[in-house]
Structure formats: structure tokens, C-alpha cells
Amino acid sequence: MTKVIKNGTIVTHDLTYKADVLVDGGKIIEIGEGLTGDEEIDATGCYVMPGGIDPHTHLEMPFMGTYSADDFESGTRAALAGGTTMVVDFALPSPGQGLLDALKMWDNKSTRAHCDYSFHMAVTWWGEQVFDEMETVVKERGINTFKHFMAYKGALMVQDDEMYASFQRLAELGAIAMVHAENGDVVADLSAKLLAEGNNGPEGHAYSRPPQVEGEATNRAIMIADMAGVPLYVVHTSCEDSHEAIRRARQQGKRVWGEPLIQHLTLDESEYFNQDWDHAARRVMSPPFRNKQHQDSLWAGLQAGSLSVVATDHCAFTTDQKRTGIGDFTKIPNGTGGLEDRMPMLWTHGVGTGRLTPNEFVAITSANIAKILNCYPRKGAIRVGSDADIVVWDPEAEKTITAGAQQSAIDYNVFEGKKVKGLPRYTLSKGRVMFDTGKMLGQEGHGEFVKRAPLGEVNKALSSWKQITAPRPVERSGIPASGV
Ligand SMILES: NC(=O)NCCC(=O)O
Ligand SMILES: [Zn+2]
Ligand SMILES: [Zn+2]
Numbered sequence: 078m079t080k081v082i083k084n085g086t087i088v089t090h091d092l093t094y095k096a097d098v099l100v101d102g103g104k105i106i107e108i109g110e111g112l113t114g115d116e117e118i119d120a121t122g123c124y125v126m127p128g129g130i131d132p133h134t135h136l137e138m139p140f141m142g143t144y145s146a147d148d149f150e151s152g153t154r155a156a157l158a159g160g161t162t163m164v165v166d167f168a169l170p171s172p173g174q175g176l177l178d179a180l181k182m183w184d185n186k187s188t189r190a191h192c193d194y195s196f197h198m199a200v201t202w203w204g205e206q207v208f209d210e211m212e213t214v215v216k217e218r219g220i221n222t223f224k225h226f227m228a229y230k231g232a233l234m235v236q237d238d239e240m241y242a243s244f245q246r247l248a249e250l251g252a253i254a255m256v257h258a259e260n261g262d263v264v265a266d267l268s269a270k271l272l273a274e275g276n277n278g279p280e281g282h283a284y285s286r287p288p289q290v291e292g293e294a295t296n297r298a299i300m301i302a303d304m305a306g307v308p309l310y311v312v313h314t315s316c317e318d319s320h321e322a323i324r325r326a327r328q329q330g331k332r333v334w335g336e337p338l339i340q341h342l343t344l345d346e347s348e349y350f351n352q353d354w355d356h357a358a359r360r361v362m363s364p365p366f367r368n369k370q371h372q373d374s375l376w377a378g379l380q381a382g383s384l385s386v387v388a389t390d391h392c393a394f395t396t397d398q399k400r401t402g403i404g405d406f407t408k409i410p411n412g413t414g415g416l417e418d419r420m421p422m423l424w425t426h427g428v429g430t431g432r433l434t435p436n437e438f439v440a441i442t443s444a445n446i447a448k449i450l451n452c453y454p455r456k457g458a459i460r461v462g463s464d465a466d467i468v469v470w471d472p473e474a475e476k477t478i479t480a481g482a483q484q485s486a487i488d489y490n491v492f493e494g495k496k497v498k499g500l501p502r503y504t505l506s507k508g509r510v511m512f513d514t515g516k517m518l519g520q521e522g523h524g525e526f527v528k529r530a531p532l533g534e535v536n537k538a539l540s541s542w543k544q545i546t547a548p549r550p551v552e553r554s555g556i557p558a559s560g561v
Contacts, residue, residue: 078115079106080508085120085469087459088435089127090444098125100465103507108461118510120469123502124435127443127457128162128192128466129420132450133312133336133388136166137186140392141232141410142401146486147393150189152416154519155391155484157511159417160501161442162192162466163456163527164391167224169199169233176210180218190524192506193466195450197222197255203239211246219528221252221451222310227294228259228363237301244305248540251532253449254302255310258294258319259286259364268407279357280349281406283365291364292318299326299333306543308332308535310449313390315341315364317374324383332539334449335384337375339419342387343426344491345369358399359489361409362390376432379441386446387423389415393487414485418478418492420468424499428472451533465508474500484517 082098087108097112098105137148147155149166156164166187170179176198183196198220200207214220225240226233235243244254268285271277276284295311299322302309314320314335323335346368348360360366378384392412402409415422420442427433433441447457454460459467475498476482480490504512511519 080116080118081112081114082118082120082125082467082469083112085123085125088124088439089459090436090440093436098459098467100505100508103465105459105461105463105465108459118469118503120502122471122473124470124472125459126439126468126470127459128468128504128506129160129442130163130165130446130456131156131161131389131391131416131419132165132386132446133338133390134164134166134416135390135392135412136164138167138169138392139171140412141408143394143398143410145392145412146395146398147391147414147416148189149187149194150191150521151484151486152391153191153194153524154517155417157192157504157506157519158484158501158517160420160468160470160504161416162468162504162506163194164192164416165195165197165450167199168196170201172202175206176214180214187524187526189521191511191519191521192524193464193527194524195452195527195529196220197224199224199226199233200235200243201226201233203235203242208246211250215250215252215531219530221529221531221533222255223247223252224255224257224312226257226261227298228257228261228264230261230265234261237297240298241301241305244302244307248305248307251536251540253310253536254307255312256294256298257313258291258298258311260290260294263290272405272407277405279354279361279402279406279409282361282409283346283349286363286365288316288318288367288371291316292322295319295322299323299331302333303331306539308539310334310336312336312388313338313341313364314375314384316367316371320374320378320384324378327383332535334386335378336386336388337379337384338388338390339415339422340389340413340491341366342372342375343422345372354403355396355399358402358409359396360413360491361399361402361406361411362392362413363411379427379437380432385441385449387419387441389419391416393485395487396489413491414487415491417483417485418490421497421500422492422495424472425497429498451529452527456527465505467505468501469503470499471502472499474498474502476500
């Protein structure tokens, strides 16, 4: 059964043109004018774009004594309703647990996914077992990205020596290092001080994580990655201090990418000063929301290309879960939702305001990350041979975001009341219509794991450069190099 998407305008990261798209067996098989198929999808007035890829989610994640409330079922349903057709979640070993063992747990959870997905591997401790298993994770499991938490002291945080050892191993294996860049020692110290002074409300969370803790850690990770010779991806870049470090590194030719979140781009720190404890606590995440100057810096980075990807870090907790932290902000589970809202909010505040072009929108929601993760052009493209993960985007459709109408399992939405203009009319996952003008048609288990090979072009280029510029002994006449 073929399907043809007719009368739309194709928008990819580099091109905009009118053409029909013919789909069969989950793939795009033809692009051109006047195409016919067994079934027709009308895209009149719409853009036909690669489905969004959200490279940063935590579905059913064990964290801070509980589990994030959206699992792969509700999370990927939310993704599709918002035009996202692939999510990348973090497989998280508990301290002492092997990487392969943790991956088995993520394999089990993800069987319910409605759309395709992949995993990043988290390095939460260091030892011979982790070193050894990294090779299997990369070469057999098809995971080429490894995250390191520089925060969450006493839980997920790794030390600099561990990070350096891990980064060197990743360079060897042709993989990419990722960091949650916040100085966990300083955060722990500031948190204790704030609590002792009676600052125990959700605003204390923001006070405990000023932009400097993020800027310092970002700089440190960049330098460690440079010394190890590994490309670096900085997740949830929230402020100028971190962006500045990334921008400078990129100007120096270092292979570093920054990922702002839709929450940091559109919500600010005033949320934490709300009189309603629940309102403020529901927005507690790390890093916290920042002021307008930091937001402007992130938007400018997306426009200038110093920041590469917009994600959500979807890690949703119910109000009841958040209430664990009444009287002690350090116990409020960290995380917010956003999977269903990322694309409409970014279109509205990016393309709708002239900050972004539609092509730039595709680049930062889909194509750039597909290239970084080494799954382009299978994902992130409208091309013959690509997966038919497609969003038919209606730039005139409008709605007001409200928790009552969302797919996510939680009881609120941090974007509640925001008006958006620009919504998916249809979302297709591997050729199957999963979302049709407001109606969810998902199918549990339709999603499959996407393997991603190591040694992408950036890794190859960086390792050639590192080899050419590696320290070498100076040959001196009359003195043998060995010193004998
Ligand atoms: N970001 C956040 O607050 N929660 C999810 C875990 C993480 O990415 O740090
Ligand atoms: Zn993080
Ligand atoms: Zn995260």
C-alpha cells in the first residue's frame, strides 16, 4: 500500500520546494510532481518536513527516589502529537551496575514506543567493567554517545579523572562524549548553605545553580574533551556563560555542540518566584530557567550557528512527586516535560517572530542532530531512501496549550495557557499516520531501536588532526632518541 503526500511544500534544512512525496514500506520512494498512490494525504497550505528528533528524554527514569511519570508509551505518544518522530533516551546504570545490564532494562521499557528511538549510554561510575563494556555498547549495540553528569553529587556525578579516562576511551572507539555541565561540588555547597539560612522553597533550587556553575563546568568539559581528542555535546545549555564557552571553543576549531531546551528559550526565572509552591516546584529542573539576557543569548546562538539543536530533556513528574520536596528544595525531583510542545513552541517563538527561517527550524529540530548522531539521512531528511518519518506542518493552525488536552501522563503543563501558531496536521512514523488533525492514531510497539554506527565524519577528522598534531620526540644528531 503506497501513500502519497500531495500539494505540500517540502522544507528540509537546505531546500524549500513544491513536490509530492510517495511512501512505501516505511520509506520515501519518490519525490516529484503529479505523483499518485493507493492513499492520498492532503498537504495543501502545509510544509512537509522531516519529523522532529528529540535527542534528550528521560522516560520512566529512576531518579531522586522515584520514576519520571511518562514512560515510552505516553512519552512517544506526546512526541508524535507534537510532530516528533524519534526520541533518544538515556540508559542509566545505577552505581556499580554494568552498562549492558542497564541497557537490558531500557530495552524492556522501550518495547511500548509508538515511534522510533535510540539510546545514549550514561557513564555514572568508572571501572574496568565500564571500560570493557563500552566497546560492546558501541560496536554491537549501535550506541555512539555517552553522557557524563558533572552534577548530582553523591548520585550520578563523575569526577574529572573518571571523565578524562572515559573521554579517552570514547576517542579510541570513535564515539561522542556528552556532558550535563554543572559544577556539582559548588551546587552541593550552595544548597546546604541556602537550606541552613532558611531558603527551602523551590526558588532555592535556582539560587543554588547560578550560571557560573554551568559556565565553569562547560569550560572544564571542553578542555578535557580537547585533551582527550573526543567530540563533545553539551546538553541543556541554558545560559550565556555556557554558550560563550561553546562559541569560543567552536571558533578555535574544537568539535563542540550546544543543545538549548525549548523551556530555557521560552520560560524564565520569574516562574520560581510564583506565590504558588506547586507552580514553582513544577518548573524545578537543572539547570534552572534563566533571565531574559540568557534567553537572548540562546536565540542568537541558534541564529548564528554556535548552538546546534533544540531538545526538551523531557523528564516529567506529577505534582504529588514534586511535593516530596516541601520544606527542602533539594528533594524536589528535577525535571520538566515538553515533548508535545517543543516543535509548536519553537515554530511560534522562532519562525513566527522571524528569529528562525523554516529551514533553520528543520536544521535545529531534526537534521543537525541526525548528522551528529550519525543517522542522517535515514532520519532528518526528506529524500528517496530515507525513513518516512514526516510531519505535515500547518503554519496557520493554532491552539492554546493546556494539560487537559495533552498526551503526557502528568497533571500540569509548564507551558499552560501559551498560544501557539504552527502545528502538525499529520505525523507519520515510518509511513504510518500516527497523528491526524488532533487525533492520536498511535500504535504501541510500532517504534524500533535505531542503531548508530561509530566513527562519524567528525570523529574521523578529529582523530586525523590529533594524530598529525600529536607530541613527537625531536630527532637530535648524535643523541639516540631512547637516551641509550
Ligand atoms: N534536567 C533535569 O532537571 N532532569 C533530568 C535529568 C538531567 O538531565 O539532568
Ligand atoms: Zn542533565
Ligand atoms: Zn536530561
